Amino acid sequence: MNEFEWRQQMRRLRQPIAPQRDLWGAIELALEQRDAGTASPQPLRHATRRRWLVAAALTAAFALAGGIGLHLQHQAPAAAGDTPTLANAAWNPSDPRLSGAAIELGAARLELEQAMQQAPHSPSLQRLLARTEQQQAQLRHLGHEAG
Numbered sequence: 594m595n596e597f598e599w600r601q602q603m604r605r606l607r608q609p610i611a612p613q614r615d616l617w618g619a620i621e622l623a624l625e626q627r628d629a630g631t632a633s634p635q636p637l638r639h640a641t642r643r644r645w646l647v648a649a650a651l652t653a654a655f656a657l658a659g660g661i662g663l664h665l666q667h668q669a670p671a672a673a674g675d676t677p678t679l680a681n682a683a684w685n686p687s688d689p690r691l692s693g694a695a696i697e698l699g700a701a702r703l704e705l706e707q708a709m710q711q712a713p714h715s716p717s718l719q720r721l722l723a724r725t726e727q728q729q730a731q732l733r734h735l736g737h738e739a740g
Contacts, residue, residue, distance in 0.1 A: 686732070686733075686736040686739075687736075688736060688739045691732060691735060691736050691739070694732055695729075695732055695736075698725060698728055698729045698732060699729075701725050702722070702725045702726065702729065705718060705721055705722045705725060706722070709722060
């Protein structure tokens with residue numbers, strides 16, 4: 594097929610095409626049935642079923658969230674006695690420019706220590722913990738220099 598034939602076919606596609614059957618009769622009949630109240634109850638059943646499914650899904654989601662909350666609430670007192678709190682482990686510099694970094698490094702160190710309890714022989718966790726401690730030491734040094 595050359596370009597000339599291709600263009601001819603494209604021009605023919607611009608012409609209107611008549612549908613094989615007239616759809617207006619079926620549309621008018623459906624509208625008349627709806628207006629007369631004789632429409633099929635199927636859409637109503639589907640809508641009701643959909644509402645019940647949404648309600649059941651929301652109930653399940655709330656129940657799951659509540660269960661997770663209760664589970665975490667029961668674990669929180671045991672974990673609080675094992676690890677130091679963020680307030681005890683954090684160093685709070687007087688310079689406001691350094692205080693945000695001190696909080697972030699303290700939180701990172703606590704998370705790494707908790708991860709080390711689960712995998713104490715992990716070399717990557719040990720390297721991350723050493724690097725975090727090094728960054729905290731550098732931050733303290735900057736805090737002392739800033740006065």
